[in-house]
Amino acid sequence: MDNKILDQLRHSCAHLLAAAVLDIYPQAKITLGPAIKNGFYYDIDFEDEKISPSDLKKIEEKMKQIVKTWTGFKKIEVSEKEAKKIFKDNPYKLELIDEIVSRKEKITLYQSGDFIDLCRGGHIEKPNENIKYFKLLSIAGAYWRGNEKNKMLTRIYGTAFFSKEDLDNYLKKYEEAKKIDHKKLGLQLGIYLLAPEVGSGLLLWAPDGAFIRRKIEELIYKEQEKRGYLHVYTPHIGKKSLWQTSGHWDLYRDKMYSPMNIDEEEYLIKPMNCPFHMMIYKSTPRSYRDLPLRIAEIATVYRYEKAGELSGMLRVRHITQDDSHIFCQEEKVIDEFLGVFEYMEYLLKIFGIKKYYLRLGLRSPKEKYLGNNEIWIKAEKEIVKAIEKRGLKYIRSEGDAAFYGPKLDVIIEDALGREWQCGTIQVDFMLPQRFNLEYVDKNNQIKRPVLLHRAPLGSLERWVAILIEHYKGAFPLWLAPKQVEILPISEKYNDHAKKIDNLLKENGLRSMVNSENETLGKKIRNATLKKIPYLIIIGEKEVEKNKIAVRTRKGEDLGQLEIN
RNA sequence: GCCGAUGUAGUUUAGUGGUAAAACAAACCCUUGGUAAGGGUUAGAGUGCGGGUUCGAUUCCCGCCGUCGGCUCCA
Numbered sequence: 095m096d097n098k099i100l101d102q103l104r105h106s107c108a109h110l111l112a113a114a115v116l117d118i119y120p121q122a123k124i125t126l127g128p129a130i131k132n133g134f135y136y137d138i139d140f141e142d143e144k145i146s147p148s149d150l151k152k153i154e155e156k157m158k159q160i161v162k163t164w165t166g167f168k169k170i171e172v173s174e175k176e177a178k179k180i181f182k183d184n185p186y187k188l189e190l191i192d193e194i195v196s197r198k199e200k201i202t203l204y205q206s207g208d209f210i211d212l213c214r215g216g217h218i219e220k221p222n223e224n225i226k227y228f229k230l231l232s233i234a235g236a237y238w239r240g241n242e243k244n245k246m247l248t249r250i251y252g253t254a255f256f257s258k259e260d261l262d263n264y265l266k267k268y269e270e271a272k273k274i275d276h277k278k279l280g281l282q283l284g285i286y287l288l289a290p291e292v293g294s295g296l297l298l299w300a301p302d303g304a305f306i307r308r309k310i311e312e313l314i315y316k317e318q319e320k321r322g323y324l325h326v327y328t329p330h331i332g333k334k335s336l337w338q339t340s341g342h343w344d345l346y347r348d349k350m351y352s353p354m355n356i357d358e359e360e361y362l363i364k365p366m367n368c369p370f371h372m373m374i375y376k377s378t379p380r381s382y383r384d385l386p387l388r389i390a391e392i393a394t395v396y397r398y399e400k401a402g403e404l405s406g407m408l409r410v411r412h413i414t415q416d417d418s419h420i421f422c423q424e425e426k427v428i429d430e431f432l433g434v435f436e437y438m439e440y441l442l443k444i445f446g447i448k449k450y451y452l453r454l455g456l457r458s459p460k461e462k463y464l465g466n467n468e469i470w471i472k473a474e475k476e477i478v479k480a481i482e483k484r485g486l487k488y489i490r491s492e493g494d495a496a497f498y499g500p501k502l503d504v505i506i507e508d509a510l511g512r513e514w515q516c517g518t519i520q521v522d523f524m525l526p527q528r529f530n531l532e533y534v535d536k537n538n539q540i541k542r543p544v545l546l547h548r549a550p551l552g553s554l555e556r557w558v559a560i561l562i563e564h565y566k567g568a569f570p571l572w573l574a575p576k577q578v579e580i581l582p583i584s585e586k587y588n589d590h591a592k593k594i595d596n597l598l599k600e601n602g603l604r605s606m607v608n609s610e611n612e613t614l615g616k617k618i619r620n621a622t623l624k625k626i627p628y629l630i631i632i633g634e635k636e637v638e639k640n641k642i643a644v645r646t647r648k649g650e651d652l653g654q655l656e657i658n
Numbered sequence: 659g660c661c662g663a664u665g666u667a668g669u670u671u672a673g674u675g676g677u678a679a680a681a682c683a684a685a686c687c688c689u690u691g692g693u694a695a696g697g698g699u700u701a702g703a704g705u706g707c708g709g710g711u712u713c714g715a716u717u718c719c720c721g722c723c724g725u726c727g728g729c730u731c732c733a
Contacts, residue, residue: 242731249728282669290706290724294723415733613689613690615693615695619695
């Protein structure tokens with residue numbers, strides 16, 4: 095199915111939604127209603143009326159009734175004056191009309207049945223025939239024009255398809271996806287937990303989650319050592335003045351926790367590791383022979399996230415980054431950037447993550463940044479040169495830069511199709527200047543290094559959340575906290591099972607015996623639900639032949655294997 | 659933070675204006691079993707917290723807290 099036609103169906107369905115809402119709630123002011131990735135929405139100002147999910151049914155019914163009279167979409171071109179007359183009671187549409195006029199575009203209206211909407215077009219031809227399989231899904235708040243200073247509107251989400259089968263499939267897929275949601279699976283598998291007594295967004299890594307994290311950390315240390323990184327440890331707090339030098343205090347303060355007083359001086363909990371790594375760079379005079387200097391640390395940083403933004407392990411208030419700051423000569427930035435990128439690709443491959451995209455985060459006029467225009471353009475150029483050297487595809491995104499420089503991010507979808515920023519590489523000409531970092535080049539000239547900030551996985555909290563969903567809880571052998579569970583068929587074989595268990599442990603396998611007084615079927619069921627990769631069944635036959643019967647978590651029976 | 663929903667044993671859920679029901683998990687007993695749930699017994703919550711309405715609230719109302727779906731924001 096052509097996505098464009100599906101979008102047209104969904105956008106048409108959004109018109110229908112608006113028409114039904116106006117029919118039931120005449121005081122409502124409709125605003126915008128686009129097609130989106132998996133459906134459509136319409137943002138509506140219901141004024142004092144409260145809309146809840148229980149109202150969706152009757153809106154759907156009204157839509158079904160109205161669509162019968164919609165034989166097509168009629169395009170009408172109008173003057174500014176006419177448009178403003180038609181929408182005189184709708185301040186949102188009036189605002190849109192002004193914008194269209196200021197862009198010197200034509201004002202187009204589309205009429206279907208009795209309903210007229212300001213719209214640039216893109217509808218299906220026969221709504222009464224094609225809009226049949228749709229469903230309103232949820233209600234949410236959304237700020238007018240996406241700006242939190244504006245009024246919050248009511249957003250109604252829905253989806254539509256050309257066939258009942260496609261619609262049912264989509265709804266079914268969505269239900270399936272909810273089952274592998276890391277928030278649910280992560281708790282079930284004992285990976286993490288959230289205790290209200292601890293505080294919002296502060297997660298506790300349960301033993302199996304901690305195990306997985308440790309394995310990932312081991313991988314990081316091993317791979318980074320190979321690539322010339324030097325690992326350090328730095329404190330979780332530091333003097334406020336340090337953060338004033340770095341610019342965090344001015345531009346990142348709303349993400350930082352309140353200062354604490356120690357010996358009559360103010361200290362802050364770190365939201366980033368940068369300043370500490372700067373100090374390590376500065377601790378001794380540097381020569382070009384020392385560069386690139388790659389200071390790395392797996393470190394937890396603390397950031398204030400708004401309560402409503404928190405989400406399981408994906409969005410928390412303390413994040414553990416696989417962080418590093420690379421100090422290099424300006425002429426080596428592209429090489430370093432590509433080196434980091436190759437490492438990032440290597441990690442994605444190891445974890446089997448194939449579905450992701452790259453986003454180039456640039457400044458937007460709305461936000462505040464450090465430094466001047468020239469230096470930003472230079473940094474952006476370096477990134478683009480590096481990306482193009484490798485021929486990578488990426489999207490440009492204004493407003494996604496760090497406050498000290500542009501960056502390239504890896505964006506990965508979670509089970510429910512939401513996008514999350516994971517790995518990141520950032521080019522920074524700013525902090526070396528603010529911290530007055532220097533090195534001596536081969537002509538004995540003092541030069542300033544360029545800084546790359548990079549975290550190829552992003553944060554371990556988010557990364558493990560992504561992995562839980564990616565593997566559907568069935569972690570690969572190297573990450574699985576328990577690799578083998580030994581199931582004696584009856585208590586008579588417990589001793590023999592224990593011997594096998596010891597043998598496996600001696601050989602470096604993570605095994606355990608389930609000696610519960612339960613049936614084999616039940617033990618298999620429980621171990622399979624825990625996603626344990628291999629089950630070993632021990633009964634009379636195995637003891638006699640000194641063999642083991644092996645079954646996988648997928649249900650394959652590998653038969654009887656020799657022990658040696 | 660904002661909009662909406664929601665909060666009942668460890669977990670998943672039921673239920674009612676008259677002081678809570680079940681399954682799974684747990685403990686114990688019987689059973690000693692061959693590839694996704696064997697049977698029984700027992701214990702376990704006063705219904706997120708604080709107010710209010712009421713003779714009486716888990717149920718209705720208000721506030722707070724947590725969680726979920728969005729918005730904004732972000733690793």
